[in-house]
Amino acid sequence: MATHATDSKQPYFVPAPSVWPFLLTLGLAATLLGVSHLLEGKAFTTIPLIAGVVIAVAIIFMWFRDVISESETGKYGAQVDMTYRWGMGWFIFSEVMFFAAFFGALFYARHMALPWLGGAGEKLSTNLLLWPDFENTWPTNGPGEIGGDFETVSAWGLPFINTLLLLSSGVTITIAHHALKDAKRLKCIIFMWATVALGATFLYFQAEEYIHAYHELNLTLGSGIYGSTFFMLTGFHGMHVTLGTFMLIVITLRLMKGHFKPDSHFGFEGVAWYWHFVDVVWVGLFVFVYIL
Template sequence: MSLNSTPYYFVPAPSKYPVLASIGLLGFGGGMSAWVNGLSWGGPLVLAAVIYVLFVLYGWFGTAISESNTGKNGVNVDVSYRWSMSWFIFSEIMFFAAFFAALFYARSITVPWLSDVDNKLLWPDFVASWPTVGPANLVEKFSTIGPWPIPTINTLLLLSSGVTVTWAHHALREGNRQHAIYGLFATVSLGLIFLGFQAYEYIHAYSDLNLKLTSGIYGSTFFMLTGFHGFHVFLGGLMLTIVLRRMIRGDFTAENHFGFEGAAWYWHFVDVVWLGLYIVVYWM
């Protein structure tokens, strides 16, 4: 369905979904806080909140898709969607920038400061090296995860997925829906394999390397950066799965497919963030 050229801006009716999503996100935040502090009900609350939010998003996205398929969205709405997605991705960039800044501060400022002359009287045996177990040796010994093999394999997987989603986009713009479906299916599959490798890496870190979220500043920054990135891979894969379903049923045309473009933008953002993680976390 092509975009209509109506001069007015379609304004949807008041929606219940923002309030419902806020409730789920509040439960997710509370559950995560309880989980990392060792409370038994934290994990189940996080799981329940994620399932709840997914159901809310299913209804919310369904309403937006219905508005698009019935021709209510004109050019003005399309421009609004593009700006909204751009600002959303910018907010995600700032989100990850905060975690990268925390890693930089801990590694390049805090650790050298703890080993300077003024602090030698307090911690004479502390060596300013990264990773660190802290000056007071309160953190259990752990081993780090190097770039090979899983992080490098995951890098190749995400770079390949960036190629396949671009292939799908070009195919759609050329009117080749079959190749667009193939490209999207390959992208989603590569994302799932990435998550499988990351889950194995976490199990290996906890069981074999004693590397945990509680392993000092190294453990917390490692799992926060890689864990939130994995969550974003999951969200991006979910978006692309919905887009794939819509592609199969013929919702998109060569002229009107911002639902696909927005998800593709997000996926490329996830790829770029991973490249930064791969270099800063696993190599440096």
Template sequence: MGTQAAQKSERYFVPQPSAWPFVLTASLIALLGGVSAYLEEDHIGPIPIYAGLAVAIYIIFRWFRGVALESEGGMYSAQVGRTYRWGMSWFIFSEVMFFGAFFGALFYARELSLPWLGGEGSKIATNLTLWPGFEAHWPSNGPAQLGGAFKTIPAFSVPAINTAILLTSGVTITMAHHALKASKRGACILWMWATVALGCAFLYLQAHEYIEAYTELNLTLRSGIYGSTFFMLTGFHGMHVTLGTIMLISITLRLMSGHFKPDSHFGFEGVAWYWHFVDVVWLGLFVVVYWL
């Protein structure tokens, strides 16, 4: 029995009970509830948003620290490493489905609903009854002209720059990965800080783009179907870039603390997988939302 228990403990690591998942859930509820209330103009101010965001960031860093200490303490076996890889793979798959739903909504609105409202394929001329004179051109805020006239952001302006930034960041994190596997820790750290800087530059330019959209182009969440799909897709992607940048900072600080080995560094690889996923999603956004 003693030998079996020892073999089981070597194969599976059971962490100590933690309150972090519950606290993080509460902070995310406060954050999302605050944002939702703010968008509906039925709120008590930005306090729930700021409080939820601050607590969430704090918990994430503390949680990362606990996982890092477990890893550096030699508590993880090869089996734990495999489960981490499977877990990260399924997480990224769920993210693919998440963005796939919004891309699907954009496709439905643009390729199916809008032509139908314009009279295409309608045998009873529903468009003439409901929305006479409506022309089905994209981008559109719908036949009701919700939000009034607006302008779109040219693809080959800030979005093209952001595309170049994210593609470059994919190269820099790959260079960091190769440097880590070659035991060149100094070079790895430099490449990682370059990746962090590129992620921050992307977020800065996207914030500038949003300010321009609201103040100069009258492109807002209220701009009908185009405005809602535009901000849902680009906004959620921006949130993922923010989380990814926090993760990049975390593993870079771990590298500077001497963590990760050339043959054992899944914490690094998991973040790299996530960052490459963010890159690929942005390419889809650039082509479908901005360009076409």
């Protein structure tokens, strides 16, 4: 992911056709198949799930290896560097739209659909015919009380700790970035490992939170609209933190091998952009999902 911004007149590097995108698609498809069967309680979930994850992780690392090799052998010039910057920028923009859709679903369910079902407005009094006893209160599992009674996760327990962890990780990766620009490689490596540790701890606590929600609060993916939006938003964010942690590990190992220069390190910058994006999304989740 790194580029060496050399002479702008250097010919634009075009890599040879690669099989990695196709194989990665197969791995992700197998993973989704395994997850969907697991959620539906079907048989044969373990094999496609494990195989898909193993294939996906292996392909990601081999793809990284090829790109790193291209970068370190000086094949990337200033034009390629700019291409990567634009590509990463548009990728993060697409991720913003991805989460915006889910936040929009939460807003619609909470501030539009729920009041209507509760009898708000004079045109559609569906509650009088279908759910006369349904109250417009949040959180809710809907008029059908899907999934039964449940409790919500307290914002000031593990979610608050995870907020502190991610905000701290944003500080540590920023310190590492400034250390790299100042040619203080050891300091950069130390703070990068600190960022990795904070990200991994976040994932551990999120797993603990999910276990607590499922087994003690009866809050599951099947707990109506609240359960589905809660796990949809926090679960997809957790997937992004997992990917970001892998990226941080790769970048840190590269730093230990002597990769990146103070004036040429977009591989590092791209990962830092992504990690800050993950931090900002979590702040939105903490406010709109856990507190409000």
